């Protein structure tokens with residue numbers, strides 16, 4: 001074990017209520033919105049091949065020209081309630097919103113820089129109406145904050161000279177000021193989602209970042225901060241030099257999902273996902289594979305089956321409207337969630353052997369197992385292996401709870417649940433109510449034969 005002052009300060013999952021609620025969210029919405037939504041991945045008729053929110057880094061645009069986009073920020077179709085309603089309809093339980101992305105433009109009227117909405121034609125705070133609208137919709141708000149800030153003169157990728165270190169000290173105070181300002185202005189925010197923390201300059205700030213995290217947690221008890229915020233004094237990120245998770249949940253699953261439970265090391269985690277291959281900010285020309293609702297529903301079920309949350313990204317247009325393709329996905333996913341949300345909300349890893357038909361989830365603190373089916377077996381027989389002593393007292397399709405399904409024990413603790421081929425192309429859920437035969441209440445038909 002390596003002696004660390006600024007490594008992880010907790011072993012194992014947080015057990016407080018705020019984190020237990022976070023653990024049960026299942027499905028979230030990410031919002032990437034800022035000046036980059038105005039060009040939308042295109043400049044002077046030329047397409048930028050990278051992620052639209054990175055267009056400032058393209059050598060096809062002078063930096064100062066990009067920075068002057070602040071004078072074009074006037075989102076006449078921005079409607080915070082519409083965004084929150086879209087998320088509500090989709091079934092999202094939390095939202096992560098970019099307060100400031102790498103370009104440094106602030107969606108709130110920060111006192112510590114002039115590069116904010118206050119100095120745009122729009123003039124007004126964007127964050128306040130958004131936080132209020134999502135709060136009203138019963139959707140918890142997490143504030144995304146990029147430490148890397150291309151607009152601030154004190155930002156450095158690394159600290160090589162005396163000048164670098166003087167400049168970066170100013171940048172560190174600026175960063176602290178903005179974070180305290182955000183937590184003070186939006187006190188209902190449940191957490192911070194940090195980004196842009198991979199460069200050497202920040203990785204070298206183990207003590208400062210550790211103290212800042214402690215200060216923020218003191219200011220906002222229960223605040224949720226992921227593993228991406230800070231490095232330990234050995235320069236280790238996400239997991240400290242003793243391989244212990246930093247922060248409250250693993251934040252490394254960006255545009256990728258774990259495949260098996262061993263990949264998540266017993267930690268809380270969330271997966272943040274784009275609809276196209278790699279576009280977070282609005283991009284006019286969505287190229288390549290655009291994920292379908294069924295693909296995104298499967299990623300949600302897979303995330304919950306492995307003990308995490310799935311956070312789907314929306315990149316609103318420069319005028320503040322949400323594009324129709326994203327609205328359509330929110331509606332399709334929402335229609336599925338309306339019927340099947342019981343298998344997603346407040347569910348966790350079931351601890352069962354994965355089967356080909358889909359994913360198991362388990363209700364937290366209950367005796368219900370859910371089989372979220374994506375690949376219906378041609379036989380209509382769904383294999384289920386249970387731990388010894390656990391029996392099935394009832395099985396039914398979630399959509400038709402009064403029609404019990406026949407359960408056949410084919411080997412010790414191994415069953416076939418029989419369900420004739422369902423029509424339609426929608427994933428569906430089978431519920432298994434279970435009982436431990438150690439407690440002899442209620443009959444457990446562990447020898448049931450059809």
Ligand SMILES: C[C@@H]1N[C@@H](c2nc3ccccc3[nH]2)[C@H](O)[C@@H]1O
Nearest residue numbers: 032051053054101195254272280
């Ligand atoms: C959540 C995502 N994180 C940002 C990002 N920047 C990166 C630079 C290099 C590799 C991965 C990156 N992800 C993306 O712009 C988006 O905000």
